[in-house]
Amino acid sequence: xxxxxxxxxxxxxxxxxxxxxxxxxxxxxxxxxxxxxxxxxxxxxxxxxxxxxxxxxxxxxxxxxxxxxxxxxxxxxxxxxxxxxxxxxxxxxxxxxxxxxxxxxxxxxxxxxxxxxxxxxxxxxxxxxxxxxxxxxxxxxxxxxxxxxxxxxxxxxxxxxxxxxxxxxxxxxxxxxxxxxxxxxxxxxxxxxxxxxxxxxxxxxxxxxxxxxxxxxxxxxxxxxxxxxxxxxxxxxxxxxxxxxxxxxxxxxxxxxxxxxxxxxxxxxxxxxxxxxxxxxxxxxxxxxxxxxxxxxxxxxxxxxxxxxxxxxxxxxxxxxxxxxxxxxxxxxxxxxxxxxxxxxxxxxxxxxxxxxxxxxxxxxxxxxxxxxxxxxxxxxxxxxxxxxxxxxxxxxxxxxxxxxxxxxxxxxxxxxxxxxxxxxxxxxxxxxxxxxxxxxxxxxxxxxxxxxxxxxxxxxxxxxxxxxxxxxxxxxxxxxxxxxxxxxxxxxxxxxxxxxxxxxxxxxxxxxxxxxxxxxxxxxxxxxxxxxxxxxxxxxxxxxxxxxxxxxxxxxxxxxxxxxxxxxxxxxxxxxxxxxxxxxxxxxxxxxxxxxxxxxxxxxxxxxxxxxxxxxxxxxxxxxxxxxxxxxxxxxxxxxxxxxxxxxxxxxxxxxxxxxxxxxxxxxxxxxxxxxxxxxxxxxxxxxxxxxxxxxxxxxxxxx
Numbered sequence: 001x002x003x004x005x006x007x008x009x010x011x012x013x014x015x016x017x018x019x020x021x022x023x024x025x026x027x028x029x030x031x032x033x034x035x036x037x038x039x040x041x042x043x044x045x046x047x048x049x050x051x052x053x054x055x056x057x058x059x060x061x062x063x064x065x066x067x068x069x070x071x072x073x074x075x076x077x078x079x080x081x082x083x084x085x086x087x088x089x090x091x092x093x094x095x096x097x098x099x100x101x102x103x104x105x106x107x108x109x110x111x112x113x114x115x116x117x118x119x120x121x122x123x124x125x126x127x128x129x130x131x132x133x134x135x136x137x138x139x140x141x142x143x144x145x146x147x148x149x150x151x152x153x154x155x156x157x158x159x160x161x162x163x164x165x166x167x168x169x170x171x172x173x174x175x176x177x178x179x180x181x182x183x184x185x186x187x188x189x190x191x192x193x194x195x196x197x198x199x200x201x202x203x204x205x206x207x208x209x210x211x212x213x214x215x216x217x218x219x220x221x222x223x224x225x226x227x228x229x230x231x232x233x234x235x236x237x238x239x240x241x242x243x244x245x246x247x248x249x250x251x252x253x254x255x256x257x258x259x260x261x262x263x264x265x266x267x268x269x270x271x272x273x274x275x276x277x278x279x280x281x282x283x284x285x286x287x288x289x290x291x292x293x294x295x296x297x298x299x300x301x302x303x304x305x306x307x308x309x310x311x312x313x314x315x316x317x318x319x320x321x322x323x324x325x326x327x328x329x330x331x332x333x334x335x336x337x338x339x340x341x342x343x344x345x346x347x348x349x350x351x352x353x354x355x356x357x358x359x360x361x362x363x364x365x366x367x368x369x370x371x372x373x374x375x376x377x378x379x380x381x382x383x384x385x386x387x388x389x390x391x392x393x394x395x396x397x398x399x400x401x402x403x404x405x406x407x408x409x410x411x412x413x414x415x416x417x418x419x420x421x422x423x424x425x426x427x428x429x430x431x432x433x434x435x436x437x438x439x440x441x442x443x444x445x446x447x448x449x450x451x452x453x454x455x456x457x458x459x460x461x462x463x464x465x466x467x468x469x470x471x472x473x474x475x476x477x478x479x480x481x482x483x484x485x486x487x488x489x490x491x492x493x494x495x496x497x498x499x500x501x502x503x504x505x506x507x508x509x510x511x512x513x514x515x516x517x518x519x520x521x522x523x524x525x526x527x528x529x530x531x532x533x534x535x536x537x538x539x540x541x542x543x544x545x546x547x548x549x550x551x552x553x554x555x556x557x558x559x560x561x562x563x564x565x566x567x568x569x570x571x572x573x574x575x576x577x578x579x580x581x582x583x584x585x586x587x588x589x590x591x592x593x594x595x596x597x598x599x600x601x602x603x604x605x606x607x608x609x610x611x612x613x614x615x616x617x618x619x620x621x622x623x624x625x626x627x628x629x630x631x632x633x634x635x636x637x638x639x640x641x642x643x644x645x646x647x648x649x650x651x652x653x654x655x656x657x658x659x660x661x662x663x664x665x666x667x668x669x670x671x672x673x674x675x676x677x678x679x680x681x682x683x684x685x686x687x688x689x690x691x692x693x694x695x696x697x698x699x700x701x702x703x704x705x
Contacts, residue, residue: 018041022035109137166285196252257284325353325355385509516532525545586603
């Protein structure tokens with residue numbers, strides 16, 4: 001069908017939309033001929049009958065990829081105008097200009113078909129409402145999307161081939177550079193190298209990224225950071241995110257790694273970053289170039305970070321206060337890793353401390369993590385401290401102090417590097433100022449200001465070093481050593497002295513213990529105590545958890561078993577009397593002022609119900625006992641007669657409580673109803689007793705014969 005036949009008068013009454021797009025700004029600048037060809041489609045529209053003022057050019061998507069329509073405002077405007085019936089024809093040089101994504105292309109075709117809008121490209125005019133044209137346009141859209149895939153596959157394949165050989169050049173982290181031969185080597189700046197080495201040494205010592213950041217801040221050290229897309233390196237304050245990023249980067253371990261992250265598109269077309277597991281990396285070549293740490297140390301650092309979890313959100317230890325809780329600010333929950341909070345409760349005239357981890361309840365409404373009574377924990381820690389505080393411990397403390405001094409010297413050396421860098425920059429600024437023409441005051445004033453700024457930075461670096469050196473002067477002399485050694489002899493007496501304030505005990509504890517991790521074991525009714533000393537030593541203790549109020553008044557299991565046995569032959573009141581005679585007491589006797597409490601029938605009944613014991617009634621029924629009505633029916637007598645027979649022993653009855661009984665019917669020689677005038681019940685009962693006495697001897701004689 002000719003193009004002029006597809007264009008109808010109602011199409012000419014609406015506008016002609018010309019969509020122009022190129023994928024990148026480089027194409028916009030360099031591929032000028034493509035832009036001219038797209039703008040030349042105005043002539044095609046005029047030739048088909050549209051006036052020049054009816055042609056609407058949409059070129060706001062220049063430099064945008066056609067992979068998705070999310071970020072293309074021009075394409076969204078085109079789709080909305082077509083849907084509202086404002087467009088009679090949509091023009092594009094080819095299908096790929098409108099959309100590379102087949103979903104966006106099919107949506108445009110569907111809307112054009114519903115709005116009766118034509119589509120024009122370099123090959124001709126198409127009517128989306130026609131099956132043949134719709135089929136052809138669909139094939140063109142599929143081919144356009146496939147073309148994009150092929151182009152990406154070619155580019156990606158070349159990159160991955162170089163990646164597998166470890167030759168693809170990636171952006172290196174701070175501290176590593178490419179030399180003239182293209183090999184990875186250390187940064188020639190000594191301060192950068194020493195700072196990074198000090199960073200990994202500090203992490204190995206403290207075992208936490210957050211503690212590493214605090215150590216840098218305490219020592220007044222800055223961390224190097226390379227500006228993006230630049231070779232300039234600046235020194236900034238170390239942050240937790242920077243520390244985590246450095247520890248997770250395998251390039252510092254000398255490994256070539258590629259594909260540690262991947263990008264995924266969401267439903268709205270935006271890109272999201274996802275981390276891959278180590279096994280899913282596209283390339284990982286250990287020992288590919290020099291590194292600041294070994295590959296084994298890198299793996300160990302990752303394990304430490306994973307173990308710490310959300311350790312950087314743990315609350316800081318608070319300063320010692322007047323409360324009795326010895327581990328205030330140093331007790332750590334063994335389940336969530338957060339610090340315990342202290343709660344005090346007044347019970348029986350004394351103030352008891354509890355270590356409570358309730359942040360999950362306060363933040364998310366979840367149950368408390370752990371709640372542990374403090375007295376038993378504090379007692380065990382006090383005994384441990386008294387045992388550990390010996391003259392040998394003081395000697396160990398002095399050795400640790402020497403190690404700390406060595407660390408301070410290393411930090412001081414890094415501060416000297418910072419002073420040297422500031423001095424070099426100040427000298428460079430001075431030379432620039434000296435070389436300028438004095439008459440050119442505009443340039444001279446600027447260079448003089450830069451020189452003054454560098455001098456201020458230099459003065460600040462020197463002041464920071466002097467201030468840090470004053471804080472690091474922590475050398476113990478011989479007199480202090482002798483006093484510490486002498487103090488250990490009487491340390492137990494000092495610790496147990498009731499006149500020693502709780503705050504002073506906590507201050508003494510702060511010099512010995514770093515933190516204490518508590519893990520409650522409800523099944524074992526114990527608490528695990530993991531003590532971490534200042535020198536790095538770890539010791540584990542176990543204490544019995546105190547009984548709760550319910551457990552303290554709980555009846556002993558042996559008494560419950562005894563009640564279960566006595567139920568075979570006795571009722572509740574008889575069992576209570578037997579228990580009292582044997583000296584057993586109910587659980588309630590443990591309460592203050594109730595030591596005289598005794599067992600009663602009601603208490604025994606409660607135990608039977610509470611522990612699910614079989615009642616005496618059920619036990620008798622299992623043995624074949626009958627109720628009064630059932631027994632009377634079995635013997636064919638009246639219930640009153642049955643009661644009289646039971647009184648005289650003709651029928652055995654067994655009480656199952658204080659008021660009612662069950663009846664045992666003899667298996668042989670069932671009693672029969674007779675006239676009491678001729679055979680009295682007393683005589684029948686005596687005869688029955690005599691027969692029961694003689695029957696075993698007769699059977700024995702027969703057995704002998």
